[in-house]
Amino acid sequence: MHPFRRVQALSLAFKPFREADQLAHWRDGCVRDLVENAYGQVPYVRSLFRRVGLVPADIRSVSDLAALPLSSKRELQDAGLMQVVARNARIDRLLDRSTSGSTGERMLVKRTWFEERLLNAFRWRVLREYGLGPCERVAVALFHGAKDPRDSQALFRLAQRVGVRQMLILDVLGDPGVAQTAARYAPQALMGMTSAIAKLVEDVQTGGYSLQPRFVLTSGELLTDPLRQRIGTLGSRIVDVYGANECNFMAWQCPANAEGYHICDDAHIVEVLTADGRPAAVGEWGEVVVTNLISYAMPLIRYRIGDLAVRGPDWCACGSPFSTLLAVRGRTIDCFALPGGRVLHPWEILNVIRPYTGWVRQFQMVQTAPGEIVYRVLAARTPAESEIQAIEQAARQVLAGCASFRLNMVKTIESAPSGKSRPFIAYQQAVVTGL
Ligand SMILES: [Zn+2]
Incomplete structure (x- = not known):
């Protein structure tokens, strides 16, 4: 990623564009940089271009992207790591965010340290939009406590030491004392996988502990009515975010309570396509296809992430410049x-x-x-x-x-x-x- 673009991306994670045309200009510039770099450095991407007889100069804007073929998990997996990771990336230093968890299908994800921090910065922006203060505490409920040993999180630990970005990972399945830990930590925000949060809420209540976050951010799977009811017993505001391991947060429920989700347009291009490959109309269901604008180490260009969504209007009723999804059909996990x-x-x-x-x-x-x-x-x-x-x-x-x-x-x-x-x-x- 060009150093100037890096700085701008970081500043966006703190203060997004207010005007739609600024946002559109930024996205077009990101697309040009991304495809040019990926074509030069990533054999798999070059083969995509060859398949349709194009070169990077043909892709000048977001709308030109539609000329490139889609890629599925399976195709990236079959191509192999050496084909999908940029040649100028130090592969041994990349962070591994690969997963075979809730989708049942293995997916390779590699990022540089900077890309990981940048995606996380966009995630904190969402938390701030919901009203989280810089020194308030966030608890993250997961089904595991695993971390990548190569990710030292030194910056993050330093921030915690000076009292900002307080975050605690709760291993809901592996830690028998998790309810007590959560209650002691008394987070202002609780986030994580929807059913992990629901299980934590149950454990907290069975154990007779008290937990009163100001808001709960559910993600990773469908917020079904029974899950919503269980989490709702906390009495906190529940907001749903749409994210995936490959891209971190892609969309989040409108903080001003307008209908639908804001799409993280400054970090991703999210397309909703119908079965015959055309863009879904507003109100229509389709397959989610995402292009990650800030991942250069392992570019995801028109990647079929495996979810369905309803396309929303290009502007939210709350006045935000982000485009919208009206619904997301994530996966459900049955016990x-x-x-x-x-x-x-x-x-x-x-x-x-x-x-x-x-x-x-x-x-x-x-x-x-x-x-x-x-x-x-x-x-x-x-x-x-x-x-x-x-x-x-x-x-x-x-x-x-x-x-x-x-x-x-x-x-x-x-x-x-x-x-x-x-x-x-x-x-x-x-x-x-x-x-
Ligand atoms: Zn809105």
Whole structure:
């Protein structure tokens, strides 16, 4: 990223443009820089251009982007790391944000230290928009406590020491004392994965603790009515944000309570496309395709992120220059009710098998009977028998005899009518879908 653009991007994370034409000018400039750099440095991107017979000079603005082909998770995965990461990036120094979590499909994500900080700065901007002060505390509820050891977070720790950007990660599944920790920390804002927040709220209430954040930011999965009700018992304002591992925050509910979500137009280009590939009309459902304007180490250009959304008007009724989405259909994560009354969150299994899943390309975890869980796997390569056993043993330990667990190799994993495969299917739904 050009140094001048870096400075401007950082300043935007503190103060966004007020005028739509300034924003449009910035986006066009970002697109030109991004495609020029990606074409020169990233073999995969160059092959995209070749496929349609274009060169970077043909892409001068946001509207020109539509001439480039879309890329799916699978295509980036198949291309391999050396093809999708910029040649001028020090690959050993990049932060790894790869995931095989809630989507069931593995996705490589690499970023430089600066890109990671920049995306985080945009996230803090959203928190400020909802009214978070610089010295107020944020708790983040997750299903794991994992961190990249290469990300020292030195700047962040320094900020915390001087009393700004106070943030605490809560491992809702792994830390038995998480409710007490959260209550002691008394955050002004609570954010994280929607069902992790809901579980934390439940633990806090069962433990007799008190937690009263001013607002709760749900993300990562669909905010269903039962989840909203459970989180709503805190009495805090609930706002939903739309983000993904690959891009951090992409959209957030209008802070002024107008209908819909503001799109983070200064960091991403979010397109909503219908099944035949045309841009959705306002009010129409379509597939979300995103171009990340600030990731150069591993560019995502017209990337099919795997979600559906309803396109909204290009300006929000609140007067913000950001364009909007009216709804986002994220994924839902179903818990497995096991015989004997134990309710198992599928991430409890995912967390323990993760170290052994390097060869898994895509998975689906299905509760085929109340006491039976089948881990269906589409393999990236043929695993050794010991690799399969390692996964089965780790999972069986967590299940502690409440349910059986076995790994089945499959050739395909079916998609739901929405076009997305469901990574977790609980018993009742497994019966309905015939799996
Ligand atoms: Zn608005």
